Structure formats: C-alpha cells, structure tokens
Amino acid sequence: MRIGLLSAAHLHVDAYVANLRAAGAEVVGLTDDDPGRGRAWCTAHGVPWVDSTDELLSRDLDGVVVCSETAAHRRDVEGVAAAGLGVLCEKPLATTEDDAKALVAACERAGVPLLTAFPMRYSPPMREVADLLGAGVLGEVQAAMGTNQGELPMRHRAWFVEPTRSGGGALMDHVVHLADVLRWYLDDEVVEVYAATNRLLHAPTVTVETGGVVLLTFASGVFASIDCSWSKPDVYPTWGGLRLDLVASEGVVGVDAFAQRLTVHGGSDGPLAWPEWGSDANQGLIDDFVGVLREERPPAVTGHDGLAATRVALAAARSAELGTPVALDPAP
C-alpha cells in the first residue's frame, strides 16, 4: 500500500509514520502548507518531501493520512476524495459542523473510505470493556464518568491554542475521544450537552478555554461526564490520559487506557517516568486503515463517527458560551 501524508501540523504524524511502516505500507511522501515545517519533518523522519498536494496525489497512492490543522481538514479531505483515494483524518474532523458534514459527504460521493483518528476504538483495554458490555455481564449502563485530561498541547504545536486553526481549546481537543467511546459503548446518540469551562490554567499564555467539564445526556437518558481539561502540569510524567468509569445495573467497571506502564524512579528518565508496555492503539488504527484500503472492507471507525463526535464538541462550546444545556438533534 502506498500512502501519502498531508501535513505535519498534527504531532500524531510522528507516530503514524512508524505505524505505517510497521503495517508494511510505503510512506510515499509528505507535503505541507508550511514548507519549512514540512521539509524539516521529512528530514527527521526519512520521508520524501513533495512540493504540492496535487503532486502528492498524482503519485499512484492508495490512501492519504490528513494531519493538517483542523481548519484545513475539509479542503484536504475533499481534495483526496476527489482523487478517489481513501482517507484517515486526524480528530476532530473539522472546526465547524458544515465543514465536517461536507468532508464526510465528499468521501461518500466519491465512494472512498474515511476513517476518523479515534485510536481508543483500537485500544485493547477499551475493547475489553466493550466486550464486557456486549456480553451483558454488567447489565445496563446507567451513567459514566470520563476524564481525558492533558498537558497544554502548545508545547508541541502552537496552533492547538489558536481558535482560527484548531476551532477552540480544551473542548475541541479532548471531548471527541470520549464522546466517541461513549457512542460506541452505549450504541446511542447524545441529545443534550452542558459544558462549564474556564481559563485559569495557563491563563497568561493562551486565549482559549483550558478547563472544561462536560455533561452529556443520551437518548436513553443515560448521562456521562467528560473532563477535557488541559490540567496536567508540564512535569507530569506523560502527556495526560484517558479514563472512564461506568456504573451499570449489575456492577461497575473502570478503565484506564494507559494504565499498562512501568513506574521508573530516577535514572536517565528523570525523577519519575512511566514507560508504556500496553499495545499501541495508533498501530491498531493504522492497521485498520491499511486493511480497509487493501481489502475494501468497512473500518471500525468512520467519518460518520467523527462527525457525530465533532457535533458534541461544538455543542459543548455553544453550551459553555450560553451557560445552559443545549439540545442536540441526534439525526441532523
């Protein structure tokens, strides 16, 4: 499989290039709106630099991974779809509902697969919980409490905190993963969203919200909370984490997607380090993408899932602005 990379804006591209090679795919090249950033990235990762998107798309590709700034996703995905190629698009799908709908529709029209980068769908601990729920041993889920907290992402990429390019702050960055997991686990859609946000953390550095607590209500009446705050300090041993507790009629289950790690004190890794030994969920995502392109089968996570999660994040932003819960039409 011959894969092209559109932009090095999103830091996940660093992981994907290794994942693509491990999946046996050929990384044909990368282009970027910012040639300086793109060329430097290509040099660092041993990937050929390509001067333009048109040129990249003409290189007999099977699929493209879109890692541009969120506001550029629509343009990029529409371009790839028009070339008849499958797409894996970084999350969130877009900064507006119109853009998210348009890029999903473009892939549907072109008949090409679109995957949203929700690696939690491929995380073995997260899948184990899905299996437990599916087997019915826990009974009916009644409520869920999730956290997807992180450090301030601008340490790696400054555009994350520029609303015109990222669509917002902590809400846009960290609501979609758990929104997607919850839709997956509950097989249900969000009908109401409430969000309280603030900007006390990193206040002098950024203009977007850095703290956020979101309450989702599903059509069944089940509710779930998501703490999407950028509340992990710079000295935290890792970027953040994702945890979810589910209260069901027959029991309770908690999952920490990144609990599989060693604890290392001292030595060359500093006072405290958590090297991970769990399976790489990004590898699962990339394997699925390559498999979908090769075998023409449906992916485990689609553009529709990306659209639904993006709508939840956008509704959260609206709610935070209004200070009240906002209704969400489950089937727009």
Added chain:
Amino acid sequence: MRIGIVGAGSMGTVHAEGWAATDAELVAVCAEPGEAPTELAARHGARACATLEELLDLVDVVDVCAPTDLHHDLTLAAAAAGRHVICEKPLARTSAQARAMITACRDAGVQLHVGHVVRFFPEYALAKHTVDRGAIGVPAVLRFTRASYAPKGRDDDWFADPARSGGLLLDLMIHDLDQARWLAGPVTRVLARSRATLRPGSGPDHCLAVLTHEQGAITHVEASWAYPAPVFRTRFEVAGTTGVLDHDSDRDAPVRTIMAPTEDLADVPIPGSPMAESPYTTELRHFLAVLRGQTEPVVRAEDGLAALLMAEAAERSLHGGRVESVAPLEVPA
C-alpha cells in the same frame, strides 16, 4: 464537659467511641422516645435515657446522631434547655430549618457545630493545607467522587425515604459540596443529573453535578449509592495553576484484602484508611476544644447551611433540568 448522644444507631455508636477517646464524659444516651438504648449506654458506662428531657437534664452538650429530619427539632429542644449542640451532617433536612437552628442557638447563647467530618479526614485535611499554602497555585478544575452502596437505618429504612434523609444529594453529595466550597470558594451555579439505577422508587442513587465557583473554578462531583457492596470509593483531584494533587482510595489503600462474598455488611458504609485515630474522634476532639474556647472552629454551622443551599440548588436542577443558582448564604440576623 458532660456529653449526651441522641440517636444510638451507626453514628451514635461511632461518636460514643470517639468521645471515649477524649477527656469529655459521655454521660447519657437516648434514642426514640420510650426506647432507652441500654446496650450502647452500658458499653460506655452512660445512662440510657428513655426521653430527650431526661438526657437534657444530665448534659452540657447534646450530640445529635438521629435521622436527618429530626435534627431541627432536637437542636431547638437542646438550645431551649441551654445546651450546646453538635449535630451530624447534613445540618438539617432543609436550609430553612438550618437557618432556624442557627438563630435559635445564637439566641440561646449556645454553640452549634455540624459534623462535616470529611474536613477531618487526614487526606482531605492535607489537601486543604496543601492548597492553602499555595503548593499547586489557584484551584481551577476540581473533581470529587464518593461512591458506595446505599446505607440502611438502624431501626427503619429512613435513608431510603427522601422526605426524611434528603436522598443522595443531601446525605452523601453534601460532603463533597462542602469540600468544593472549602477548597475553591463559594459556588454560584449548579447543573445536576441523576439516575435511579438499582432501587427504582426510592429516589436517585447515582448523581453528577457540575459546579461553577464565584472565583472561576469548576468542579465535577460524583455521588453514588449504586456501587456494589462493600466498596466505599473516595477520590478527589485538584488541578491548580501550578500543579495537580489527587487522592484515590482504591489506589492509595495501604491494606488490601480479597474476600469471598459475604452478607455481613455494615448498615452504613464509612470510608477510611487505617489511622492512629478515627477522623470522627478527631472531629469530636476538635469540637470539644472549640466548646472550651481553646481554638477556632474548622467548620461552622454556616458552612453546614451553605452546603445545604448547594445541595438544594442541585436538587432543583435534577428536577427542572436547568442550571440553578445557589441561594445566597445570608446568615439570619
């Protein structure tokens, strides 16, 4: 100081043990009128009183450990008799009752203390101290969890009757509502959601609330009676502008047992870690020092009222589905 405990159930028993560790004297115990609690009294060499009046004649301090809906009347009776009052949380079944209690005790010239015992749990007290000394900057996003199985009353199931206990919000979530306010200041707005997952008909047993504080912090609170016994999980996390602190009773347990399932459950689950002294004892020892004029209270009756006002705002939000403002804490003049 001569102490009299009113109510001889789970908390009455815990408090009696607490007083035994102090130099105050537990002289009398009473329960429902006509039913002198002989067993508890005998264990502590106290008099088992058949009536409240009998107890009031014997004591300086009345320690109210009766069901929540009785706190108001018992406190007013104690104040009328000129006795100081220590009252279990929640201070009262309603904020109006709590205001009346504060007024009555003030007018009678007696002290009124409320057993927000979580302030005396060492992990919470240390978190407060850590925040207050500025170690993590200004609290920005706070999280609290308090999750167990549903408690049972000693003689009847008054906990399951929201008219008596106030239900999950007043009985359980109130601990962390007080913590949120203690750590991050007054709360102005609340949105809450609840489910009745296990015992339909007896009110919500799982509830989440999102609080907005006057000074800008936001807080997530989970309170649950829907967890399988015998778990009592407590967690908190305070993300501040320069650092984060957290506690997780599962993760931080120094002793872990894995037991075959048993039916032998405490009526009222109580969280806690092995300590030299029970936080209930620490609390009572503190109130004793306050009563003797030796120290300033860590928690005041007004804090109990403030917690009730937050719980009532959350309760309104459960019913109306909207964000609710917390009524202002105007202490009766």
